Amino acid sequence: MTAKLEVRHLTKIFGRRIPRAEELLKAGKSKAEILKSAGATVGVNDANFEVNDGEIFVIMGLSGSGKSTMIRMINRLIEPTSGEVLIDGENLTSLNKKQLLDVRRNKMSMVFQNFALFPNRTIIDNTAYGLEIKGVDKDERLKKSHDALELVGLHGYDNQYPTQLSGGMQQRVGLARALANNSEILLMDEAFSALDPLNRKDMQDELLDLQENLHKTIVFISHDLNEALRIGDRIMIMKDGEIVQTGTPEEILTQPADDYVERFIEDVDRTKVLTASNVMIRPTFVNIDKDGPRIAMRRMVENEISSVYVVNNQREFIGVVDASHVMSLIKKKERKLDSVIQKNVPTTSPDTPITDIMDTISSTPIPYAVVDDQNHLLGIIIRGAVLGAISGNEVGEDE
Template sequence: MAKVKLEHLTKIFGKHVKQALEMIDDRAPKTDILDKTGATVGVYDANLEVNEGEIFVIMGLSGSGKSTLIRLLNRLIEPTSGSIYLDGEDISKMDKKQLRDVRRKKMSMVFQNFGLFPQRTVMENTEYGLEVQGMPKAERREKAEIALKNANLWSFRDQYPSQLSGGMQQRVGLARALANNPEILLMDEAFSALDPLIRRDMQDELIELQAKQGQTIIFISHDLNEALRIGDRIAIMKDGAIVQIGTGEDILTNPADDYVRAFTEDIDRSKVLTAENIMVPPLTTNVDNDGPNVALKKMRTEEVSGLVAVDRERHFKGFLSGENALKSRQENVPLSSVLTEMSTVHKDTLLSDIVTMIYDSPAPLAVVDDDNRLVGVLIRGRVLEALADNTDMEGEE
């Protein structure tokens, strides 16, 4: 079951809501709805699922509906229609007390403007949410201490926000949100006001903190580079509607339409595409079963001079050349004894890191998974093709 699930979620601002909803049912464009009813569609029939422990990024241009959508999740904005499920329970049907409990215990939100209290120290700001919950002072102080240490802020605990840089203040805001260990963290363009270097540091910190604590994070951004860097999956919005959901690789390689394609034009694919995206199927020999005659026949059939060697479970073992297969036959020794080394890369290795390796390697690279099982091979021509500019890539596709 998804941690968060939206079904036909819609938000309409203004009058003539019923007429606007009928036009949405008929799939009328947002602009037509505004012209005919005077109502503005903030979110247009949104459907998505966010998995537990996932960093899910929602992005789009200004006015696309992304900030409205995240505020619907904790009902800072009330939905016009549709359902918002948290662990299978519909938040949109909760009363005020139930909703208050969800906001205090299950969801925290980090805003772009930090929202720190200037008269409170870093420690006091961090424990504020726990104080609102009525948690005893000693217990909330202990939890705030853990959050500050996780965020590398412990030495600043007695300072005030005015004594900190923008990046440090944002870090305090993040620590405060994490202090009560929420199951879901909502972040609305939380890093967009920071300068590039601090922003990158905060992205790294978010990834590290999420890995430690395992929260489900829903992150709003207008920056695709940021989305690709931190997101497990990305949803792209336009005119209040979700136009595509997928991994960064999905969106770069298979954009749903021209709007999505426009987002990807200036992206450095070498920083996003991985070995798994550009590998080709391997030609293999199973050294636990095959003898030299079988291996040589495979080479003749495929018109190649060598094969990648694996065992019965497809664990990578090395490279078998035609010359060594002949040696195995002539000397009556098993194929496993005549294998040579072959460089490997993990399937998640970025293309930018593969380039140097493939240029320095006289042979293809074996692509392996976490268990050292062979999943593909990288050849130099395919790597060069993947490095081509976007125009060339689109032409080839």
């Protein structure tokens, strides 16, 4: 993975006596102290992070945490007080006016919380705005805009005005406007926050679908942790202008950096982010090509369980045998397990969210087998582990 976007020591101070405020900040004074003695507000303090090519990077925080200031410093809608923003290694903060326009025109596009569509322009002209600014000729920009609108699922609204569309549709236009520009970086400022919950979920799905094909580098601002966990490849949590923690959704959930993050994740619906691989445990298994009924029995006795999973030499999953059947084989002095293998075991992939398998887990007695695409047995999911994970306890083998 290469870093598409790098932010180094980025700081923003609002107010008049900025040099004084910077000194105080360097001396380690708190935001409140700086406001009191210099009359300046620290928006963002010494932020450092990287966004990789093709990832969705969610900047998460409550209002006043500096996340909006942060995203606006990336395209310099707000001028940073100090620090650097690098895109493909090029430092944005040192660009002159014209170079900055070029970067804004070609490298990144922004999607806004309240859509920010131009009310005097039709949907197609709104979508074409970025191209129009760049001087793309009319036929080409209309074609590209039309394609972008199709991409976000808006057919036949080309000549309507924004006020004639619902909120969800308007934000699709906002997204299409950004996509039409074909820039590699999308800056999405609370893009779905103004939508109702159902529309928001649709748009999140839509964004994930689009991202599968487009592989944009997306910086997404959100105040909603569920949204962040749902769409983010990585999440950065901000508080009072400072970065509290950066990590994958799993890292955030399993290793919260401090009390603040912990309080945040307390009320997250864990079933939405935990996948089968998070809750699976190591299975006890026998190799059908090698082991007979006696070995299978021994494994069960050793582990105090009543059934054991069966794989072949390539560790491909075959099925499960239970103790009573194995006992009868031993009595009949059989050497092979083949005749008693139950093959109707539910299987799932390691990436499946737990929500999708919850119902089956609670209704079938046999634990799920987790297999990869080559059908190799990776682990099994037992009911207790799922419940433990949802309730926030450590997932361990002993459950």
